[in-house]
Amino acid sequence: NAGVTQTPKFQVLKTGQSMTLQCAQDMNHEYMSWYRQDPGMGLRLIHYSVGAGITDQGEVPNGYNVSRSTTEDFPLRLLSAAPSQTSVYFCASSLLAGSYEQYFGPGTRLTVT
Amino acid sequence: AQSVAQPEDQVNVAEGNPLTVKCTYSVSGNPYLFWYVQYPNRGLQFLLKYITGDNLVKGSYGFEAEFNKSQTSFHLKKPSALVSDSALYFCAVRVNTGGFKTIFGAGTRLFVKA
Numbered sequence: 001n002a003g004v005t006q007t008p009k010f011q012v013l014k015t016g017q018s019m020t021l022q023c024a025q026d027m028n029h030e031y032m033s034w035y036r037q038d039p040g041m042g043l044r045l046i047h048y049s050v051g052a053g054i055t056d057q058g059e060v061p062n063g064y065n066v067s068r069s070t071t072e073d074f075p076l077r078l079l080s081a082a083p084s085q086t087s088v089y090f091c092a093s094s095l096l097a098g099s100y101e102q103y104f105g106p107g108t109r110l111t112v113t
Numbered sequence: 114a115q116s117v118a119q120p121e122d123q124v125n126v127a128e129g130n131p132l133t134v135k136c137t138y139s140v141s142g143n144p145y146l147f148w149y150v151q152y153p154n155r156g157l158q159f160l161l162k163y164i165t166g167d168n169l170v171k172g173s174y175g176f177e178a179e180f181n182k183s184q185t186s187f188h189l190k191k192p193s194a195l196v197s198d199s200a201l202y203f204c205a206v207r208v209n210t211g212g213f214k215t216i217f218g219a220g221t222r223l224f225v226k227a
């Protein structure tokens with residue numbers, strides 16, 4: 001049981017480049033989400049999904065796209081990278097109810113130059 | 114607006130002493146409250162949660178937290194701190210509006226000195 005996995009661990013992009021951050025979980029969790037962590041700001045929700053084929057925006061969705069074609073995978077796409085997107089990105093999953101805790105991946109550290 | 118506040122950026126405590134990391138929240142309805150811990154270069158790990166019932170909840174690694182509805186607080190506590198407890202701690206509230214979104218506090222860095 002690998003839990004939540006993320007790839008890559010580190011990435012450097014140039015402004016304007018695009019890329020996909022991968023996230024997978026093997027716990028059959030309905031709920032998956034993407035956060036970015038910036039110093040002094042906690043974690044901010046980018047996008048989330050409550051099941052395959054269903055996604056919705058969080059508080060900071062601009063510049064990011066997501067899709068959920070399977071229960072296991074929830075990739076995050078950066079359409080045209082900007083320096084403001086330099087951050088650490090975490091994927092998380094949980095069962096579908098507010099009372100359940102989230103399980104987090106190890107994170108992807110992204111630098112945009 | 115729904116929010117979570119962790120009023121201390123950093124808490125310093127000596128090993129063996131009790132520790133408290135503070136958290137207050139502002140949400141509508143009954144909240145689901147969580148504490149997570151983050152060690153350097155790692156993802157967040159779940160520590161404990163309050164859903165309903167007893168106001169004192171116990172979690173991993175000897176941590177506990179007290180839910181106080183009148184003060185809208187959920188402070189994290191441990192009777193005797195260890196150096197290995199040094200980490201970044203996040204309080205979070207999960208709301209049942211719009212897909213069970215979780216709102217995180219800004220985090221409190223705990224330093225335990227030997």
